[in-house]
Amino acid sequence: MPSSFGDNLKITIFGQSHSPAVGVSIDGLPAGLAICLDEIYAFLRRRMPGKNAYSTARREADVPEFLSGLADGITCGAPLTAIIRNTDTRPQDYEQLRDVPRPSHADFSAFAKYGTAHDIRGGGVFSGRMTAPLCIAGGICLQLLRREGIRVAGHITRIGDEHRRGFDPVKIGNDEFDILQNADFPVLDKEAGERMLAAIEAASLAGDSLGGIIECAAIGVPAGLGGPLFGGLDSRLAALLFSIPAVKGVEFGSGFSCAELRGSQNNDAFIIDEGSIKTRTNNHGGILGGITSGMPVIFRAAFKPTPSISRQQDSVSLSRRENVMLTVTGRHDPCIVPRAVPCIEAACAVALYDAFLGMKTMHNS
DSSP: OTTEEOSSSEEEEEEOTTSSEEEEEEEOOOTTOBOOHHHHHHHHHTTOTTSSTTSOSOOOOOOOEEEESEETTEEOSSOEEEEEEOOSOOGGGGGGGGTSOOTTSTHHHHHHHHGGGSOOGGGGGGSGGGHHHHHHHHHHHHHHHHTTTOEEEEEEEEETTEEOOOOOSSOOOHHHHHHHHTOSSOOSOHHHHHHHHHHHHHHHHTTOOOOEEEEEEEESOOTTOBOSGGGOHHHHHHHHHTTSTTEEEEEETTGGGGGGSOHHHHOOOEEEETTEEEESSOTTTTEETTEEOSSOEEEEEEEOOOSOOSSOEEEEETTTTEEEEEOOOSOOOSOOHHHHHHHHHHHHHHHHHHHHHHHHHHHHO
């Protein structure tokens, strides 16, 4: 099923942007685990719409309702199912899009596959709204990973032309993670963040939008998670990342820049550090052959600019088969990147916990 993911932890996401609710079902969680609901609420608030000038004006409380899988806050072995009700919908904003697709949006490709049956309201199943249930699953996995000594955090490294350096790929500390996860606008450099916010405002005033890059890292990850070929942690994580609307590129470690290097420059020399095998550098991003090496897992995801902009654009009429002009109305993020940071963290946490459960199963068999 295209709406499901996982080998050991199986998650299924359901709903549409303007359906009564969106939700997630999680099968495979071990019984007897305490889940802090307040932490999940706080995590979801980081991606919640309508909080500031650089997000959509749509206002949703994004408070999940847990229907099964928990008994007094403890996992009980049954599939954990939760929903988030959609309350602030304006389907009238999308009527013209039934016939005139937005450039660079899924409107046309969805029409090509599903015809007029596609739910165009809010983008339907192709909407960024579908990352809310992903964040429920990710919020749970983040808690469970932290109890195993594994932490995940992301930050913004680029908005349009404004960019900032990333993590030190070898020495990523808990202090950086604490700062990022308590920040309204998660960047490592406050001045760079102010320039990024100014760039978003300028694009919005021009009726335009901006894309950007999010870098994410996981520390405390043991060596041995993942597998070869289709079971590679990087390939599984990439599948989750590309399921987040607007993600157009993913790279691990040195990524595309390694194509400019020689092997002698890109290779990460092994060393003994306080009795443990590590690498002096981390161009491999913590994953070798699809399996974690024990170094920080580090990757970046590139986001395209939001397709829904108020500037007039060229499009076509699907019914009349003629060229037309389109002006998109409604409420849309001028830049989705700030609200996408917890979504990237959620995807990373789900992939890691799925692999972690796989390693526990193998060791216990």
